[in-house]
Amino acid sequence: MPVIRRIFLTVYVWSPIGGTEQNITTLACALKRAGYDVVVLAWAYVAEKPTTYETKLHEAGVRFISTNTFLGRLAFRWDFKVEVINQLLQRVRWS
Numbered sequence: 001m002p003v004i005r006r007i008f009l010t011v012y013v014w015s016p017i018g019g020t021e022q023n024i025t026t027l028a029c030a031l032k033r034a035g036y037d038v039v040v041l042a043w044a045y046v047a048e049k050p051t052t053y054e055t056k057l058h059e060a061g062v063r064f065i066s067t068n069t070f071l072g073r074l075a076f077r078w079d080f081k082v083e084v085i086n087q088l089l090q091r092v093r094w095s
Contacts, residue, residue: 004036005036005037006036006037006038006039007031007036007037007038008038008039008040008041009024009027009028009038009039009040009041010040010041010042010043011024011040011041011042011043012042012043012044013042013043013044013046014042014044014045014046014047014051014053014066015046015047015051016047016048016051016052021051021053022053024040024053025040025053025056025057028040028057028060028062029056029057029060029062032060032061032062033060038062038063039062039063039064039065040057040062040063040064040065041065041066041067042064042065042066042067043066043067044067045066045067046077
């Protein structure tokens, strides 16, 4: 039977505050202390800047990987959607 050495924890949305982020951070740090190589993967990153959860993960030696911040913000932030749409419309030449 193979030995588990690396654990990937995935979360769909990673935001500056939230219960999911807190639980993933707590679990990842505990697994790291138990001797596992832990990686946290966030699919939709919506934070404007690194979060306190990311700081805790980094301090514990847990790798944090996020996908495209632009796509995450576009999917989950209404004001960002409006800004992007307005910029695109300004660039389009209407004839």
